Amino acid sequence: MRVKVNDRELELAPGTSVIDAVFAAGYDVPYFCSQAYMSPIGACRMCLARIGAPRKDRDGNWLVDDATGEPKVFFFPTMMATCTTVVMEGMVVDTLSKEVKDAQRGMVEFTLINHPLDCPVCDKGGACELQDRAYEYGTGRSRFVFDKRHQEKHHPLSELITLDRERCIHCKRCVRYFEEVPGDEVLDFIERGGHTYIGTLEEGLPSNFTGNITDICPVGALLDATSRFRGRNWEYDHTFTTSLDDASGSAIVIDARTGRIERIKSGINPEVNKSWIDDGIRFGHEYAGDPERLRRPLLRRGDAFEEASWDEAAAFISERLGGLSGKDVGIAIRADATLEEGVAARALAELIGTGQVDHAPRHGPSLVPVHGATLQDLATATAVIVLGDVTEELPALDLRIKDALKGVSPPPLFAHGVPIADLRLKERMPRARERLTVVAPYRVGLMQHAGRPVVVPVGGEAAWLQAMTDVANGTDPDEGALGMGRAEAQGLVRQWREASKAVMVVGGFVLASAKATDAAAALAKAVGASQLLVPPMANGRGLEITQVLPSHARYDYRGMLAGSAKALLLSGLDPARDPATAARLGACELLVVHDLFLTDTAKLAHVVLPGKSGYEKDGTTVSLEGRFLPVRAAPVDNGEAEDLTGVVKVLGEAFGKRLEGRSVRSARRVLRKELGFDPAELDRLGLLHDLPRRRSGVSVGPRQEATGAALRVPTMVRPEYLARNPRLRAALGDLALRLHPADAAGHDLHDGDEVRVPVDGAPWRLRIVLSEAVPRGVCLVPATPDAPVGRAHVALEQVVHERRALEVA
Amino acid sequence: MSTSRGHELPTVTPFFADKQDLLARILSRYPDYGRRSAVMPLLWEVQRAERHVSRARVDEIAEILGLHATEVKGVMSFYSTYHEHPVGAYHLQVCRTLSCSLAGADELAAFLEEELDLVNGETDAEGRFSLQFVECLGSCGTAPVLQVNDSYFERVSRSRCRALLDAMRRDALPAPTVERGGDNEVVRVEGADRSATGEAGEGDRA
Amino acid sequence: MTDAVTEAPKPITSRSDPRFEVTLYAHVGAPGSHTLAYYRAHGGYDAARKALGMTPAEVVDEVKASGLRGRGGAGFPTGVKWSFMPPVDGRQRFLVCNADESEPGSFKDRYLLEDDPHQLIEGMLIGGWAIQATLGVVYVRGEYHHAHERLRVALDEARAEGILGTGVLGSDFDFDLILHRGAGAYICGEETSLMNSFEGLRATPRLKPPFPAQAGVYGLPSTINNVESFCAAVHIVARGAAWHAAMGTDDSKGMKLYQVSGPVRRPGVYEMPMGARFRELIFDLAGGPSERAKAIIPGGSSTPMLPWSDATLDLPMDYGTMAKHNSMLGTGGVIVIPEQKCIVDAIYNLVRFYGHESCGKCTPCREGVATWLPKMYRKLLAGQGTRDDLAVMEDMVKNMRGTAFCPLADACAMPVQASFRHFRHEYEHLADTGTSRYPRRREWAE
Numbered sequence A: 001m002r003v004k005v006n007d008r009e010l011e012l013a014p015g016t017s018v019i020d021a022v023f024a025a026g027y028d029v030p031y032f033c034s035q036a037y038m039s040p041i042g043a044c045r046m047c048l049a050r051i052g053a054p055r056k057d058r059d060g061n062w063l064v065d066d067a068t069g070e071p072k073v074f075f076f077p078t079m080m081a082t083c084t085t086v087v088m089e090g091m092v093v094d095t096l097s098k099e100v101k102d103a104q105r106g107m108v109e110f111t112l113i114n115h116p117l118d119c120p121v122c123d124k125g126g127a128c129e130l131q132d133r134a135y136e137y138g139t140g141r142s143r144f145v146f147d148k149r150h151q152e153k154h155h156p157l158s159e160l161i162t163l164d165r166e167r168c169i170h171c172k173r174c175v176r177y178f179e180e181v182p183g184d185e186v187l188d189f190i191e192r193g194g195h196t197y198i199g200t201l202e203e204g205l206p207s208n209f210t211g212n213i214t215d216i217c218p219v220g221a222l223l224d225a226t227s228r229f230r231g232r233n234w235e236y237d238h239t240f241t242t243s244l245d246d247a248s249g250s251a252i253v254i255d256a257r258t259g260r261i262e263r264i265k266s267g268i269n270p271e272v273n274k275s276w277i278d279d280g281i282r283f284g285h286e287y288a289g290d291p292e293r294l295r296r297p298l299l300r301r302g303d304a305f306e307e308a309s310w311d312e313a314a315a316f317i318s319e320r321l322g323g324l325s326g327k328d329v330g331i332a333i334r335a336d337a338t339l340e341e342g343v344a345a346r347a348l349a350e351l352i353g354t355g356q357v358d359h360a361p362r363h364g365p366s367l368v369p370v371h372g373a374t375l376q377d378l379a380t381a382t383a384v385i386v387l388g389d390v391t392e393e394l395p396a397l398d399l400r401i402k403d404a405l406k407g408v409s410p411p412p413l414f415a416h417g418v419p420i421a422d423l424r425l426k427e428r429m430p431r432a433r434e435r436l437t438v439v440a441p442y443r444v445g446l447m448q449h450a451g452r453p454v455v456v457p458v459g460g461e462a463a464w465l466q467a468m469t470d471v472a473n474g475t476d477p478d479e480g481a482l483g484m485g486r487a488e489a490q491g492l493v494r495q496w497r498e499a500s501k502a503v504m505v506v507g508g509f510v511l512a513s514a515k516a517t518d519a520a521a522a523l524a525k526a527v528g529a530s531q532l533l534v535p536p537m538a539n540g541r542g543l544e545i546t547q548v549l550p551s552h553a554r555y556d557y558r559g560m561l562a563g564s565a566k567a568l569l570l571s572g573l574d575p576a577r578d579p580a581t582a583a584r585l586g587a588c589e590l591l592v593v594h595d596l597f598l599t600d601t602a603k604l605a606h607v608v609l610p611g612k613s614g615y616e617k618d619g620t621t622v623s624l625e626g627r628f629l630p631v632r633a634a635p636v637d638n639g640e641a642e643d644l645t646g647v648v649k650v651l652g653e654a655f656g657k658r659l660e661g662r663s664v665r666s667a668r669r670v671l672r673k674e675l676g677f678d679p680a681e682l683d684r685l686g687l688l689h690d691l692p693r694r695r696s697g698v699s700v701g702p703r704q705e706a707t708g709a710a711l712r713v714p715t716m717v718r719p720e721y722l723a724r725n726p727r728l729r730a731a732l733g734d735l736a737l738r739l740h741p742a743d744a745a746g747h748d749l750h751d752g753d754e755v756r757v758p759v760d761g762a763p764w765r766l767r768i769v770l771s772e773a774v775p776r777g778v779c780l781v782p783a784t785p786d787a788p789v790g791r792a793h794v795a796l797e798q799v800v801h802e803r804r805a806l807e808v809a
Numbered sequence B: 001m002s003t004s005r006g007h008e009l010p011t012v013t014p015f016f017a018d019k020q021d022l023l024a025r026i027l028s029r030y031p032d033y034g035r036r037s038a039v040m041p042l043l044w045e046v047q048r049a050e051r052h053v054s055r056a057r058v059d060e061i062a063e064i065l066g067l068h069a070t071e072v073k074g075v076m077s078f079y080s081t082y083h084e085h086p087v088g089a090y091h092l093q094v095c096r097t098l099s100c101s102l103a104g105a106d107e108l109a110a111f112l113e114e115e116l117d118l119v120n121g122e123t124d125a126e127g128r129f130s131l132q133f134v135e136c137l138g139s140c141g142t143a144p145v146l147q148v149n150d151s152y153f154e155r156v157s158r159s160r161c162r163a164l165l166d167a168m169r170r171d172a173l174p175a176p177t178v179e180r181g182g183d184n185e186v187v188r189v190e191g192a193d194r195s196a197t198g199e200a201g202e203g204d205r206a
Numbered sequence C: 001m002t003d004a005v006t007e008a009p010k011p012i013t014s015r016s017d018p019r020f021e022v023t024l025y026a027h028v029g030a031p032g033s034h035t036l037a038y039y040r041a042h043g044g045y046d047a048a049r050k051a052l053g054m055t056p057a058e059v060v061d062e063v064k065a066s067g068l069r070g071r072g073g074a075g076f077p078t079g080v081k082w083s084f085m086p087p088v089d090g091r092q093r094f095l096v097c098n099a100d101e102s103e104p105g106s107f108k109d110r111y112l113l114e115d116d117p118h119q120l121i122e123g124m125l126i127g128g129w130a131i132q133a134t135l136g137v138v139y140v141r142g143e144y145h146h147a148h149e150r151l152r153v154a155l156d157e158a159r160a161e162g163i164l165g166t167g168v169l170g171s172d173f174d175f176d177l178i179l180h181r182g183a184g185a186y187i188c189g190e191e192t193s194l195m196n197s198f199e200g201l202r203a204t205p206r207l208k209p210p211f212p213a214q215a216g217v218y219g220l221p222s223t224i225n226n227v228e229s230f231c232a233a234v235h236i237v238a239r240g241a242a243w244h245a246a247m248g249t250d251d252s253k254g255m256k257l258y259q260v261s262g263p264v265r266r267p268g269v270y271e272m273p274m275g276a277r278f279r280e281l282i283f284d285l286a287g288g289p290s291e292r293a294k295a296i297i298p299g300g301s302s303t304p305m306l307p308w309s310d311a312t313l314d315l316p317m318d319y320g321t322m323a324k325h326n327s328m329l330g331t332g333g334v335i336v337i338p339e340q341k342c343i344v345d346a347i348y349n350l351v352r353f354y355g356h357e358s359c360g361k362c363t364p365c366r367e368g369v370a371t372w373l374p375k376m377y378r379k380l381l382a383g384q385g386t387r388d389d390l391a392v393m394e395d396m397v398k399n400m401r402g403t404a405f406c407p408l409a410d411a412c413a414m415p416v417q418a419s420f421r422h423f424r425h426e427y428e429h430l431a432d433t434g435t436s437r438y439p440r441r442r443e444w445a446e
């Protein structure tokens, strides 16, 4: 379509909105209500322009201007909102004439009459769309002489979000967001006309994705309550990086000021998280600024710790190690370490001469699927099979699945990014629920959107997958395991097979079992689905493909803890909750713990080294889809904290060696060779790079699959830090033990009780949540890095009541 | 982890508990995919029976229709005839829009404010009378109009208004008379001056 | 009649034309007129039977040929609208009746609903057949309780007699109606807001396109018409397009329900041929003004007023003429404004109305119509306005014109602009002196 914007002609695809045409032509037009990724609604009326188009006569010939011989342009009688108008062949758009400017000035004036103009005390000041647009397109003077609308100014929508109703300009972005993106309609306009305000009756905004509304609010009406009044926008140092909270590879922006992280906002990666992050990622950062963080190395002197220099600590370690056989040393790092840290761990193991090196948590099976899918595949799939509770496990998947249900393919990119107004998106678009099948051992949130929810018995995934595979292959299935009639199962299988694109998302419940994982792969193969396997932590896939793995299954993390290692270096791991493990750790000849806090495990250590949080590292991570993404350090005051490359540097020096992996740069030299590209050159979009499946021949699965009627379930928040994230904790409550009300009655448990209860022998303090979504006879407890998703044993008969919830009549 | 942070429902008997037939009848009016359409009829049922729609009823309707309470509230608050707080047994609504205003609606409104000692939007202490000024009721030809609950009383003159108030105070509100202007009451007036500048006659409306 | 070959008969444009016959309102007010028995006794449902004997396309063509234009205000040709429906493709199709009548000065639909509900049902049956919709929706404004009850009973009667339901009137066409009650919001009269309201959503207007024919009720193909439009269709089918087209002017055909309110001797609804003159309506039918008048609002409160003059009184009330005189025919709800009424106060009354009814979706209407403009009027009427304020008002109203999402803001802006056009002196007097030239007076009848 040829379109002329002011003096510039350009060729655009049919379906493009006029506002994108204006931007594509290099002109500007103000707007508030439009938001890339959400339906254009034309409510703010800011983006008005004069628009004309040629017309055809009855016979299909262009009506021609007699004077010029060119097709005659007919202008619409009124100004048009460019965000909701589609380009037409020969269209002429005027954004510069006095008429247009007058109209835009008028709209700015209307928008401002009830706005409090309290920019000096507003967190959005300096990064406010209204401020900018009023400055560029307004008159700078108000003719409104009356009292402005007075409304609530500090209304807590939840613990995490504060609403200033006076500042709201009714763009409806937030309301549309909840309906269109997560599909949790927990916010709406109340009243009408000049009295309209946004509000909720849903206490605490029950959704995993509430914080995004603070990013998209064009004014300071919706604010991140955790960062309120912490700084002005121009004071923040913005770090564009990748979240290490889960394996989604979500882009985030860390805003830090004077060495502290004040807030996290969503970054933009159109192929990964678009511009959305979950509340765990957004609000779960307070722990990084916790005053109890370790700032210097600690050395044990008798029963107490003393601060020491890194050199002293390194000297101590190298001396102790000198007295040990290298192969007795175990090195285990948490699975959200960067690739560079992984290289460092490998180099250290090599120096020491041990095959006992591993990352944890780690499921037995490989995280590299035979037929891998990308997140874009998922978002455009016509059949989606979800195994597990992705809304908690990897919430970004939840949103991409909802994209798939809307059936709108990713938009074309312009020089100015994704379209500002994608006219294919509509308000209240129907979602094709029948495309989605969700299988889990309890009723998970996503089942609400699924055409076919299937609740399987705990540990019953393998049998269900096997039975469905039998159906797909035309062999006799175990009908009891199907959970539905055979005909229905056949219908489902047919639907998956006939789908133009089928994607299977495999969560931790399945990956915890090698048998179930194989069964999932078999079903995927039988119906032609590609797979996304959900790593238990951010860089599980990366650490697997870069071989941060033991030389023998015996030497995996569990093996080390069970006694194969006499000396242990643990980075970010805290296995001491289990009393038996704690006893063994106490008996180690050398225990070095590298972590942020003096954890239970650190308390047993000989040396404690201060570590960096995922916000403070430079490096590379690999997401679940195999995307290599850059991790960048925000300027955080963390004392002498080092990541693993720093640890390896000083240890190497103590041994008189300059190890590969002693710095991010040196680790990257190694990676460049192994990967075939330079991770230093990754841009924000990252790089989808296929590496072969795990090369090591070692079988590294758990030797014995766990049993037990309880389940460790994934949580959106990082449970190990919940206590140090006070806002998030206030919003979401303490870690929960969820069970069916009928089961609770048998143990005298009430909703809200706080209890102490052994989970696999380790004591846990949990809050009782009664829920009909949990099947009878099952308990759900949170998974942690040291006790990952999977089956467990909860000794309900040993419950100790700590605090009784107030009984509500 | 559970992120559903439910609130405590006050223990009240559900409105539709003993009205399952009615509920089924209302729901059956709309196609399956249009279940949400029942939100207004359900609000009406509650409003009519309880003279307002309380928070508990909003929750109940949301539950029935599979919506969030917020959505029900968003809809309910959009309209001017669903009330959050109970209105009186006699909910007096005075139209003050132009045609009624030209027929004296502003004075009618002032009269009611005075007589009932209520201002717009108030309900008296006994819960007998509520006064609400509303916009055009579609009674312009038989103005001014006073709507009492669901009934229109039209061509309400001062004396008629007094009589109506007295009747309501005695709980003896008469049935509204059907008022029809125009074609139903045509009396052709012959020979009148029909020019724009001509003298207008005495008002003989009503 | 002998010269018919050479000379086409003169169109009927006056109610006093002997060929004119009251049709739509023939039974309104008659005792028992709302019952099926009465309706049947007066030829009820014969037209529907006739329509069912025609092909749907023939019915559409008949309505097209009749020249009927929508009576809800916008005046869009009804037959043309019906022909916009996409080809039948197995999806549910809806026919919607807009019975939300809320435009100040309009009250014609109410009496049709109360006294002749079967006429509407029959009209919708014909429309349903024409567009091949098997489901219809009647959206009645919440305040019309009596009308709602009458319709409810009429629908039950019709279902019981096989007039609605499966195989209506013995044909193999299925058709039923869903009666839905509003709850007090003028914007529900706007067709897409009405659909949102019906679906249980907040009643804000939707983006167009897609138009209702592509995606209306529940996103399915739908056609929406006004009550009077459907009733007219009954008689068009019964008597033929030519009969209908014989009434009216070039661009406006048929009979129309005009309404008169304000200080006239006999306000009310009068059925007249299109193109009849204000003079006939106001004097011959309504008995003339009961006091000296100064302006006429020709078609419901949103239509720009015309000064009271002989020239105005002689204008034919049709779409084209009103447009030519910078106004609109709208719903045909004429409001006479007496000389003794302060024009600023009268217009404020309407501004207040539109402000109250703004849905709040778009900025110019929420902030202009619902907030700023009424405040300016109150300031002026309180004697605190200035000439500068008048300039601000005019500029603000200009910014509201053609910039809002739906026509409601225009509906407010147009009468304001017209009042400035014709009665600027009253505004100026008020701004200059702080008092109205026409101070408030007693209007309420004893």
Ligand SMILES: Cc1cc2nc3c(=O)[nH]c(=O)nc-3n(C[C@H](O)[C@H](O)[C@H](O)COP(=O)(O)O)c2cc1C
Pocket (backbone or CB within 6 Å): C069, C070, C071, C072, C073, C074, C075, C076, C078, C098, C099, C100, C101, C102, C103, C186, C187, C188, C189, C190, C191, C192, C224, C225, C226, C227, C229, C406, C407, C408, C411
């Ligand atoms: C703000 C607004 C209010 C309206 N109110 C009504 C109304 O109350 N009744 C009505 O029939 N049409 C009303 N309309 C017109 C309808 O949108 C629509 O044009 C009409 O119902 C179509 O029917 P028709 O073609 O038979 O006239 C309104 C339009 C607008 C913009």
Ligand code: SF4
Pocket (backbone or CB within 6 Å): C187, C204, C205, C357, C358, C359, C360, C361, C362, C363, C365, C366, C404, C405, C406, C407, C408, C409, C410
């Ligand atoms: S003009 Fe805007 S605010 Fe007013 S009713 Fe229409 S959409 Fe709503």
Ligand code: FES
Pocket (backbone or CB within 6 Å): A030, A031, A032, A033, A034, A041, A042, A043, A044, A045, A046, A047, A048, A081, A082, A083, A084
């Ligand atoms: S109307 Fe808001 S961006 Fe176009």
